[in-house]
Amino acid sequence: MIQKLITNIKKTNAPIVVGLDPMLSYIPKWVLNNCYGEFGLNTKGAAEAVWRYNKAIIDATYDLIPAVKPQIAMYEQFGIDGLIAYKKTVDYCHEKGLMVIGDVKRGDIGSTSAAYATAHLGAVEIGGEKYAGFDEDFATVNPYLGTDGIKPFVDVCQEFDKGIFVLVKTSNPSSGEFQDQVLSSTGKPLYEYVGQMVEKWGEPTMEGDYTNVGAVVGATYPEMGKVLREIMPHTYILVPGYGAQGGTGADLVPFFNKDGLGAIVNSSRGIIAAYKKEEYAKFGEKNFADASRQAALDMIQDITQYL
Amino acid sequence: MIQKLITNIKKTNAPIVVGLDPMLSYIPKWVLNNCYGEFGLNTKGAAEAVWRYNKAIIDATYDLIPAVKPQIAMYEQFGIDGLIAYKKTVDYCHEKGLMVIGDVKRGDIGSTSAAYATAHLGAVEIGGEKYAGFDEDFATVNPYLGTDGIKPFVDVCQEFDKGIFVLVKTSNPSSGEFQDQVLSSTGKPLYEYVGQMVEKWGEPTMEGDYTNVGAVVGATYPEMGKVLREIMPHTYILVPGYGAQGGTGADLVPFFNKDGLGAIVNSSRGIIAAYKKEEYAKFGEKNFADASRQAALDMIQDITQYL
Numbered sequence: 001m002i003q004k005l006i007t008n009i010k011k012t013n014a015p016i017v018v019g020l021d022p023m024l025s026y027i028p029k030w031v032l033n034n035c036y037g038e039f040g041l042n043t044k045g046a047a048e049a050v051w052r053y054n055k056a057i058i059d060a061t062y063d064l065i066p067a068v069k070p071q072i073a074m075y076e077q078f079g080i081d082g083l084i085a086y087k088k089t090v091d092y093c094h095e096k097g098l099m100v101i102g103d104v105k106r107g108d109i110g111s112t113s114a115a116y117a118t119a120h121l122g123a124v125e126i127g128g129e130k131y132a133g134f135d136e137d138f139a140t141v142n143p144y145l146g147t148d149g150i151k152p153f154v155d156v157c158q159e160f161d162k163g164i165f166v167l168v169k170t171s172n173p174s175s176g177e178f179q180d181q182v183l184s185s186t187g188k189p190l191y192e193y194v195g196q197m198v199e200k201w202g203e204p205t206m207e208g209d210y211t212n213v214g215a216v217v218g219a220t221y222p223e224m225g226k227v228l229r230e231i232m233p234h235t236y237i238l239v240p241g242y243g244a245q246g247g248t249g250a251d252l253v254p255f256f257n258k259d260g261l262g263a264i265v266n267s268s269r270g271i272i273a274a275y276k277k278e279e280y281a282k283f284g285e286k287n288f289a290d291a292s293r294q295a296a297l298d299m300i301q302d303i304t305q306y307l
Numbered sequence: 308m309i310q311k312l313i314t315n316i317k318k319t320n321a322p323i324v325v326g327l328d329p330m331l332s333y334i335p336k337w338v339l340n341n342c343y344g345e346f347g348l349n350t351k352g353a354a355e356a357v358w359r360y361n362k363a364i365i366d367a368t369y370d371l372i373p374a375v376k377p378q379i380a381m382y383e384q385f386g387i388d389g390l391i392a393y394k395k396t397v398d399y400c401h402e403k404g405l406m407v408i409g410d411v412k413r414g415d416i417g418s419t420s421a422a423y424a425t426a427h428l429g430a431v432e433i434g435g436e437k438y439a440g441f442d443e444d445f446a447t448v449n450p451y452l453g454t455d456g457i458k459p460f461v462d463v464c465q466e467f468d469k470g471i472f473v474l475v476k477t478s479n480p481s482s483g484e485f486q487d488q489v490l491s492s493t494g495k496p497l498y499e500y501v502g503q504m505v506e507k508w509g510e511p512t513m514e515g516d517y518t519n520v521g522a523v524v525g526a527t528y529p530e531m532g533k534v535l536r537e538i539m540p541h542t543y544i545l546v547p548g549y550g551a552q553g554g555t556g557a558d559l560v561p562f563f564n565k566d567g568l569g570a571i572v573n574s575s576r577g578i579i580a581a582y583k584k585e586e587y588a589k590f591g592e593k594n595f596a597d598a599s600r601q602a603a604l605d606m607i608q609d610i611t612q613y614l
Binding site: 024071074077082107110115126127129 | 330390414417425438449455489492504
């Protein structure tokens with residue numbers, strides 16, 4: 001699966017992923033009002049607004065980008081209606097040729113991790129037929145439970161040709177509380193040890209120069225990104241934290257390999273809610289998706305100029 | 308919310324929780340076949356079987372126990388149909404007076420963690436009305452992202468009178484890979500530091516002797532449970548790993564305080580699939596729920612004899 005992502009990245013010359021993390025406050029009033037009018041002032045109406053908002057942004061950007069990263073929490077908060085909108089979004093992205101990284105941050109042990117992997121990357125078998133639950137191409141996974149939590153995901157990835165990105169060093173201010181703790185056994189921070197394990201977990205899944213077990217490392221920590229890039233030579237890095245969280249194009253260089261591959265950078269709010277920023281205000285609420293297209297173009301330019 | 312759980316525990320004299328983690332292989336053939344016949348040999352039929360299986364077990368045990376812990380992964384693998392069964396299960400448990408600990412192991416940062424908290428413990432507001440997504444009473448949460456990941460859950464708990472259980476030391480064999488790493492800063496394992504943080508995160512949520520921020524500590528590590536019990540005097544401990552994973556009643560004593568409170572022990576397979584075990588085989592497939600009732604009674608006896 002990682003090679004399909006790399007092919008898409010090369011084709012678009014855009015190592016970026018658009019985070020489809022719709023909050024109600026991002027969605028223009030006219031979209032909300034249309035949906036509330038047609039479907040009701042309730043979770044059905046809200047979920048329909050989320051879906052239409054996504055669809056417009058996908059339609060305006062799909063030819064520029066290799067992949068999207070919907071954040072399932074933003075859908076899950078609307079219950080079943082929200083998850084139906086999530087699934088519609090995943091399916092529509094596939095129709096448009098986009099890869100989908102499900103930002104689900106799941107993680108458990110044994111048969112439970114296997115069930116999460118089945119839900120997002122595999123399929124249940126009923127009466128000899130296979131039924132995929134959400135059917136993303138990649139999923140993000142939390143490593144706190146160790147190998148017992150990751151191995152079932154890797155097994156499902158192998159069976160269904162899918163991939164995962166494991167949280168290593170997250171982009172948020174408090175990520176250091178546990179992740180930066182120096183371990184007595186190694187004299188190095190925990191995130192480096194997690195990085196080593198990610199590289200090891202990926203070994204059986206090599207495709208070309210990279211494995212199907214990637215890592216999440218925040219743009220907000222470029223020095224640590226540099227070290228992790230070296231520790232995990234065959235690991236693709238998903239980089240959140242660009243834009244709204246403070247990371248800039250110049251910060252991203254250490255996450256990439258010399259060939260310009262090895263990393264893919266996410267922006268969510270900066271692209272999907274671009275029309276709310278002063279620099280894209282000229283597009284207006286009506287043309288919010290055009291603002292997203294321009295923001296995607298600007299982000300690609302900002303990042304590729306350094307590679 | 309923790310006081311409601313304690314009231315339920317005292318009323319039943321049963322510090323246990325039944326893990327509603329249905330796998331298709333647990334469900335008796337006759338239940339499956341009925342549902343496939345009525346709803347189709349597909350995820351709709353499978354999800355209906357999961358729901359009927361749960362309902363029978365709830366009906367047979369609700370007067371004995373204070374709470375259930377549905378494992379959402381087991382539902383999520385059936386996609387939307389599975390999550391509808393999850394929601395029906397949560398609602399039915401509430402109808403029967405049971406508390407519901409959603410074993411969702413969610414965890415992210417900032418507005419994303421807030422969205423997960425809203426999905427499971429809170430409600431979205433649309434047009435001045437509140438809509439709860441899944442509406443459990445407690446949710447399990449992963450601490451790897453630090454305070455930024457936990458604080459939004461605590462805020463929602465405060466607003467809606469709910470609670471969380473944070474993973475501290477999990478029950479699985481590989482939980483030590485990261486959790487047991489000794490930190491240079493403290494000379495103690497990571498899980499102890501996470502435990503200290505859990506106690507601290509809970510401070511603003513005190514209700515009587517306990518907070519609404521609990522901890523997950525596996526029955527398979529009683530020595531560590533003893534230390535954590537001391538480090539987290541106001542923290543309720545949810546203890547998985549009893550029964551099928553190897554923990555016994557005698558192992559559980561260190562997790563409790565002297566008053567017999569402070570811990571609640573989960574069993575999933577050992578109760579919901581009891582009819583498959585030799586000691587309960589006499590009930591047969593037809594009376595699988597009666598086997599679950601007997602297994603719950605036996606578990607309560609096994610644990611309370613030591614308290």
